[in-house]
Structures are given as C-alpha cells and as structure tokens.
Amino acid sequence: MGYQSLRECITDLEKHGHLIRIREEVDPYLEMAAIHLRVFEHKGPALYFENVKGSKFPAVSNLFGTLDRSKFMFRDTLEKIKVLVDLKNDPIKAIKHPFQYLHVAATALSALPMKVGKNAPVSFGQTKISALPQIVNWPMDGGPFVTMPQVYTEDIDKPGIMNANLGMYRIQLAGNDYVQDQEVGLHYQLHRGIGIHQSKANTKGQPLKVSIFVGGPPSHPLAAVMPLPEGLSEMTFAGALGNRRFRYFYDDEGFCISADADFVITGTVFPQQNKPEGPFGDHLGYYSLTHPFPLMKVSRVYHRKDPVWSFTVVGRPPQEDTSFGALIHEITGSAIPKEIPGLHEVHAVDAAGVHPLLFAIGSERYTPYLKERKPQEILTLANHILGSNQLSLAKYLFICAKEDNPSLDAHDISGFLQHVLQRIDLSRDLHFYTKTTIDTLDYSGSDLNSGSKVAVAVAGEIKRELWRELPASFGLPRPFQNYKVVMPGILAVEAPAYISESETEKEIAILNEDLKNKNLDSLPLMILCDDAGFTAETINNFVWVTFTRSNPSHDIYGINAFTEHKHWGCRGPLIIDARIKPHHAPPLIKDPAVEKRIDKLGERGGPLHGII
16 A cells, blocks of 8 residues: 555544544644644644644644554555665675565565656646745744755756655745745755755856655655665655655656645755745754755745645654654664674664764774773774764764673663763773864854764773762762752753853862862763753753753863873763853743643643643
C-alpha cells in the first residue's frame, strides 16, 4: 500500500483512530500551534483543522508526532526500505545472498521518478501567498512560516530531477520587508544541498529556480529530511518509501511541479538579493534572530483540488521533528557508523537541540599491546565525525572506547555521561577547535555560524567513584551558595547574572581560590547557571541548559587550569558557564492568554477533552 495523496493518508489515519478533526474555527496566529504543542506533549493524534481563520484551506499537523504512527503510515514499505538502505551501505550482501534480497528488487526498480504530462490526473488551480494559512507559532516570530516544506532546486550544470535536491528549509511567507504575495524568505543552513546549487547559479550570474512543495504523500516530507547517502536522490527515496513513484512535470515557466503535492510555490532566487528573515522560534528552544537570507521572487502559487496545508511546530525538544529523527534512525540504523570505520554508534542528543551535543562510541585499537588504554584511535574518529556532513555542526562531542564497556549505549544520556565522568582525565582529554563553524541557529558563539567545538575523548579504566550526594563538609564561597546535584559527579551552581567575560574571570578566580586545594576528584563537572533548581530538575533540562548556552572556547573553565604546549586542561573540576549571555537569543515562552483559551478546549465538552 502507498498513499496517493495527503488526503488519502488523512482518511486512513482517521479510520484507524490516529487523527481527530477540529471543526471549530481556530486562529492561525498562535492558537493552532498551541493546540499542536499540547497534543504532541500528550502523545496525541494527528490534527485536522477544518476551519482555519482567514483561509479557505484546511490544515493538518502532528502526522509524525509518534514513532508508532509514523511506522503505521509506512507499514507496508518500512522493512523493505531498511533493507535497501542497508544494501546501499554494504552491496556485497546482495551478491553473496541474492535470493535473500529478491523481495526488495521490485521496490528498488519502481522507485525512479516518473514524468507525467501537464494534463496529469490531478488538475491544479492557482491562489496567492496571502490566501494560504498564515500560521504563526511563537509570539516573537517575524511572521507566518512554512514549517513542513519540501524545497526543490536543480543543479544548473546538471539539470534534471536525478541531480536535484529536495530539502526542508523554512520559508517566511510575510512580515518584515517582504512585498506581500510577491516575495518570500528562504532560510537554509550551512552544508545544505541547495547552497551548492545557489553558489553555482551565482557564479554564472543566473537566477536559481525554486519550487516549494507542501503536502503530498507523507513519504515526500520525510524524504526531504533524510540524510541520504551520496548519489541517492530524495525523489527516488520518496518513491521507494511511499510505494509510488514520485510524479512530476514542468510548467510553462520551466519550474518543476510535484504532481502529488497539495501546494506548489514557484519562484526565483537572484544572486546577492537578500532581505531580513526571522525571528523564528526554532528547534533549540530559542528564537533564531533576524538576519539577511535569500529572497525568493514568487512566480505562482499552485494548489491541487481539495488541498490540505501541512505544518508542524518546532521549539525546545522533544517536538514532532524529534519523532522524525526517531523514524530516520529506525530506517538508517547504523548507516552513519558504517561510513566511518571503527565507529560503532553516534547519537545527536535531541534534548540538547541535536547539533550542540553528540555522543559517540568507537574502537580503541591503536596500541593493543599496552595494558593501559588511552584515547588514540577515538581521537582520529572524532576528527572524522566533525568533518562529516551535518555532524560537522556539532559543538560538543563526547566519544568513548567500546572496549571499556561493550554494553554502553549512546542513547542513554545519564549512563553515557556517568561512563565519561568516571574515566575522564581533565588534564588530557579535552581537545578544542576554535574560530570554526557551528549551527546557524546556535547563538552561543561569537557570531552567526561562528563559534568553537570541543571533543572529549575518554578511554581507560574507571578512575573515580562519583559523588551521588555532597559530603557534609562541602561548601562553596559567596555568591555560589545555591547548588544542586544533577546526577552523580555533576553539580548545578546558581551564579549571579552574567555581565561580561572580565566579571566571569573574577568569579572563576573566587571559585578557584576556594577549591584549588580541596580533593574534588569525585565531582568532575560543575555547571554555572541562572537557576540551579531548574537545571538539576531533569536530565533533559541539564543538557538543554548546559550545551545550548555555552561556547566551549569562551565558557569552559577549570579549577587549577593550565596551558601546556598549547594544550588546555585542569586538575580540578571542569566548569562550564551555561548562563544566558547578552548575545544569546531569547528562549521560547508561550503566550499566557492563548494558553488559557486552549485550556478551555480541553475542558469537559470541549473538542480536545481527553486529548490534552
């Protein structure tokens, strides 16, 4: 089975109890997002908004809100796709065991995109940008955004769908300086395929044609976010996953049109034409601020008959994109480790906003003839990881040797950190990368896209038992007298509000003077924060605060710190300053009035009673 359209998917989900309809008129300004967030938090169903204020088009969200629902939508193809991805990484398997893989051959052969005539079975009408659902997710957002787009571009040197890129980059529909219905903002991050296409077009002084697909079968948006191996087209993957070839045609202006999309926005991006885009409440849990990004001149806005607008809400994880990530991991499994010999597992920690924090497990085999292991091969692996695609945007990388604990799981945040802290040598195991690139959405650095990284490579036997509770004799000097244990070996320390680097140096000096002669080996990590209670309340709070609010080169300190032959280390506890700084983006805060209105929808007799 494969869905032919988004509406067919909606009907199937509703039939099987995975979707509810909201018939009351709902305001796209904050209300739709607030409902979505509540329902997602309760692991609720997909939402079909029949009556969107200010638009004639209905909308759907939370399709991928749970892994179970995602697996239900792809129940007939998921296992075959996992085999195909596995074969892509190890094609020798098919040669050695040809009959074992015959059942996926038809899936692979039928996945190629299919060009259809302009008089395809689906007829398209036209509308304008302002007629689309103008969904605003967060109070400080710069305007309405497309949050579930599939942005299609072609290589100007190698035109055609097989060399095209399909990616999910947010689109600002209105606000700021955009001319209504004529211009939209196109935001994409570093290392994206669309950037290569725009660079080539810019070099030739030519505009880049862009088609933005919204909706269509659920395999299409998933293909747009998949980290596919080099040479595997997103459109081919969409066809294989959806058990239906990706159908397309070109309009009379030369724009590629997905024949199964619900909406298609076409337009051109001209060289060096940018406009301010943002703010936008993003997946790190903060606003990405206003910056110049490519301006897209709108040509046409198509829609199929009886279309449905597809959207999601991003914010502090976990959110629907977390479930996207879980489904991707379900499909790809160990694909990334297989691309890096010696790497067994890598986990981008969603609770920390994905890119700020990576956990990895690798082999340490360089000197097996020595009794005591130390980080060697895993340092080589760390460099490889930080040079690989989206992993290169990571800010903190913790990598351990599998030989020290074969059952170690990089997805167990507490267990992994405990393994690290029991073994870490703070005088040896921290390796910094300064003045480099970080995630565009991460404002902890020194400038947009600019910051630092640190690889923490740990190998060897357990060196210490970690304090689960502080001894009665433990204390900190003023003004650091409010602190809480996060987990064994980690202490959240409430500090005065951040003022400047020079003031921080003075504060660290106070701590160093008080602690430099004390035995704190069982407390290897201290976090300076604005609220120790909040930071220590959950492990998710801890990783979110610590790794989204710190820039390694600027915010890592230590008791009895030293620099030796350009290597930095410390002989006492490591200190990470994770306070909010003046240059940080503001965190996402919900609108209280809207929240009260949503409360009423969940009351007895309300449309969401029993759901939120």
